[in-house]
């Protein structure tokens with residue numbers, strides 16, 4: 152089987168010229184935009200606009216990367232729009248705060264909201280046979296994903312594949328968290344979503360990634376890379392190997408490997424451009440606190456004892472109630488202008504942690520999880 156090409160290009164700053172050169176080179180390594188995209192119709196460029204956040208926080212795709220990708224797409228496609236469905240706030244607000252709206256004005260393209268959606272049937276779906284997708288996603292002649300490389304409390308990592316979850320409009324995302332509460336189920340759902348959206352190209356902004364307590368409160372982590380491929384699974388797998396992380400610890404990449412979706416293993420990928428060994432990425436911190444859930448499938452109290460628990464830090468909580476609105480099973484209430492979580496009904500999806508604008512929700516491991524952590528580390532010789 153032919154190996155899947157992944158462009159890996161060193162890019163160590165968000166200087167517009169540096170980013171433009173790196174993104175152009177990434178597309179050239181893949182044969183140019185003309186070999187990847189249709190000429191007719193509208194191309195949707197889909198960045199990660201998770202929330203209204205400043206670009207230096209590394210929560211959203213950097214505006215210079217979005218602009219450079221739009222420029223490449225404009226070389227061949229007659230019409231280009233940029234859109235996403237944020238988890239918090241609205242598309243235009245997130246685009247303004249992140250600098251993406253300004254970048255789009257410079258490039259002469261519109262930012263469009265993902266407010267309206269439609270049912271999309273996927274009979275071949277392994278787990279999910281129908282999605283509610285944003286209309287611009289369904290109507291696009293091609294989707295170009297421009298993701299941000301980050302850690303993620305629930306999935307461990309978010310990049311090219313997980314970026315597609317934003318194709319589900321706003322509050323509709325909660326339904327998928329409620330329906331697919333286990334990590335492996337949610338990961339398999341993301342693979343079905345990938346089959347529904349089928350991005351033509353996936354670009355990953357890993358110039359400055361986020362590690363640690365991602366996807367909203369982690370450490371901006373200089374990583375120095377732009378990656379691109381027609382296969383988002385291959386993009387994520389290469390990025391994680393650069394970080395020294397086995398891609399199969401991420402549920403949707405494990406599922407991709409198990410089901411033969413995309414290229415997960417290094418032998419199935421051909422890295423073009425800068426050699427992976429020239430990227431000296433050390434101490435990339437994955438999120439803590441939830442390593443056992445994919446290993447042990449228990450319910451109830453056992454599951455609760457081996458997974459991290461969301462805990463409100465009252466000194467940081469401003470009482471904004473964003474977490475209450477974001478909680479899929481609605482188990483957060485407000486008391487004396489502070490968030491209160493009913494742990495007995497919490498499904499451990501960590502949407503509250505992801506959406507809290509103040510970083511006031513910690514993910515805390517209990518004693519059983521900590522002992523298990525040490526046991527796993529001892530098995531792996533750490």
Ligand code: SF4
Nearest residue numbers: 468469471472474507
């Ligand atoms: S925990 Fe965060 S999101 Fe929830 S009310 Fe407090 S500040 Fe707002």
Ligand code: SF4
Nearest residue numbers: 478497498500501503
């Ligand atoms: S409290 Fe947080 S982790 Fe628990 S179900 Fe609600 S959003 Fe998910």
